[in-house]
Amino acid sequence: xxxxxxxxxxxxxxxxxxxxxxxxxxxxxxxxxxxxxxxxxxxxxxxxxxxxxxxxxxxxxxxxxxxxxxxxxxxxxxxxxxxxxxxxxxxxxxxxxxxxxxxxxxxxxxxxxxxxxxxxxxxxxxxxxxxxxxxxxxxxxxxxxxxxxxxxxxxxxxxxxxxxxxxxxxxxxxxxxxxxxxxxxxxxxxxxxxxxxxxxxxxxxxxxxxxxxxxxxxxxxxxxxxxxxxxxxxxxxxxxxxxxxxxxxxxxxxxxxxxxxxxxxxxxxxxxxxxxxxxxxx
Numbered sequence: 001x002x003x004x005x006x007x008x009x010x011x012x013x014x015x016x017x018x019x020x021x022x023x024x025x026x027x028x029x030x031x032x033x034x035x036x037x038x039x040x041x042x043x044x045x046x047x048x049x050x051x052x053x054x055x056x057x058x059x060x061x062x063x064x065x066x067x068x069x070x071x072x073x074x075x076x077x078x079x080x081x082x083x084x085x086x087x088x089x090x091x092x093x094x095x096x097x098x099x100x101x102x103x104x105x106x107x108x109x110x111x112x113x114x115x116x117x118x119x120x121x122x123x124x125x126x127x128x129x130x131x132x133x134x135x136x137x138x139x140x141x142x143x144x145x146x147x148x149x150x151x152x153x154x155x156x157x158x159x160x161x162x163x164x165x166x167x168x169x170x171x172x173x174x175x176x177x178x179x180x181x182x183x184x185x186x187x188x189x190x191x192x193x194x195x196x197x198x199x200x201x202x203x204x205x206x207x208x209x210x211x212x213x214x215x216x217x218x219x220x221x222x223x224x225x226x227x228x229x230x231x232x233x234x235x236x237x238x239x240x241x242x243x244x245x246x247x248x249x250x251x252x253x254x255x256x257x258x259x260x261x262x263x264x265x266x267x268x269x270x271x272x273x274x275x276x277x278x279x280x281x282x
Contacts, residue, residue: 042128
């Protein structure tokens with residue numbers, strides 16, 4: 001016992017200096033202060049958007065009659081010619097598919113499943129910030145949707161709060177935020193996987209299809225969709241970036257030191273990895 005005590009003390013000291021107490025090779029890590037800041041900011045903006053949306057006054061029949069599609073910029077004007085509620089419903093399905101994909105991957109792939117808490121918090125932050133900012137801007141801008149200018153659309157559909165919330169697109173924001181988030185997370189867990197292009201093309205394809213259908217259904221202008229896609233992509237990339245483990249190839253993650261004892265003698269076992277451990281390709 002006396003012999004093993006100093007060995008154990010040395011081991012603890014080296015562990016604290018090198019950081020080898022962490023056995024996980026997760027590419028991400030949580031920090032309490034950062035997570036409170038991000039979730040708090042997302043919750044505040046989302047809460048503010050709910051309150052602001054309640055203050056939006058629907059258009060009146062007189063307001064609708066005064067609208068002129070010629071006052072819309074040339075780039076966006078063609079959106080006012082579209083109207084198809086069935087396409088809008090399909091766009092909901094493609095959006096839900098994109099939103100559900102990171103959940104399915106996390107539950108289905110062991111390396112991700114082991115980090116379910118970390119990934120769950122990161123994904124929550126992504127959705128809160130993306131949708132909170134988008135909904136707040138939408139409530140402040142109060143831009144009439146394209147179908148409001150379309151004479152073929154029933155008047156009652158134009159006299160709602162939602163009819164004045166076009167800029168910028170929530171579907172585009174959420175679709176691209178989840179697409180980029182999913183692809184970035186997959187890339188970091190499986191850096192050598194041949195499926196990386198498939199994940200990127202699949203998620204971005206679903207997001208793009210969602211945007212096209214929002215345009216064809218008369219729900220959004222091109223600028224609504226482009227801004228939503230850009231902002232969503234930024235959030236979907238930024239949240240994983242903020243949580244990346246820094247200096248993963250440093251001594252602290254390469255050096256593994258453990259005590260050993262065979263009953264008659266004790267010592268230390270040390271192993272140094274010259275290359276960082278990679279995830280197994282799915």
